[in-house]
Amino acid sequence: MTEPGLIESSPAGPDTLRLFFALWPDDATRAALNRAGKWLHQHWGGRRMRADTLHITLAFLGSTPAGQLDALAACADMVRTDAFELVLDQAGYWRHNRIGWLGVNQTPQHLELVGALNTALQGGGFAVDARPHVPHVTLLRNSAGGEALPCEPVHWPVRDFVLVVSRREADGMHYDVIRRWPLA
Ligand code: ATP
Numbered sequence: 001m002t003e004p005g006l007i008e009s010s011p012a013g014p015d016t017l018r019l020f021f022a023l024w025p026d027d028a029t030r031a032a033l034n035r036a037g038k039w040l041h042q043h044w045g046g047r048r049m050r051a052d053t054l055h056i057t058l059a060f061l062g063s064t065p066a067g068q069l070d071a072l073a074a075c076a077d078m079v080r081t082d083a084f085e086l087v088l089d090q091a092g093y094w095r096h097n098r099i100g101w102l103g104v105n106q107t108p109q110h111l112e113l114v115g116a117l118n119t120a121l122q123g124g125g126f127a128v129d130a131r132p133h134v135p136h137v138t139l140l141r142n143s144a145g146g147e148a149l150p151c152e153p154v155h156w157p158v159r160d161f162v163l164v165v166s167r168r169e170a171d172g173m174h175y176d177v178i179r180r181w182p183l184a
């Protein structure tokens, strides 16, 4: 049972899902991202993310009642933006959480997608994180980081976005894609 006042911080129960919207790579892009992770790991160390976890978060919802899935999907249905290509060529490091990542230059279509999705979610009454969005693929955890490195660009053809359930297991995080929305 959840104590009053602790609802926000309580872990997900069986009737809530930890959800986020994301860009999910096709197989070729996933392989290229995984190679980039291997390369960055050689320089910066840490723990590599499994290939099947690689993604770019578009909007993070966190613990959400399963009963709100339809309303959530209706928000995503309203997003009408074009397919585009992302080029990831910037290796970055965040000291505060020891994450090594691969980032993108500002891509107008990507910003448009993030903006449209967040606007639709807010319109549907969903609380989304309002912090500035840094599009990135987490490649390394618990990494020491290191000198700035030029990275072989990864070209990612973005044709859709997805809704993902995040689950913590003994061997790490697992992300299950539960729905997909094509871009025009
Ligand atoms: P852990 O939290 O155990 O380290 P994780 O961060 O991989 O694992 P989640 O916390 O479920 O898993 O996050 C899923 C995705 O959403 C990740 O890409 C994460 O970076 C992103 N994310 C998590 N919290 C936020 C947030 N408050 N704002 C934006 N993105 C977030």
Ligand code: MG
Pocket (backbone or CB within 6 Å): none
């Ligand atoms: Mg997290």
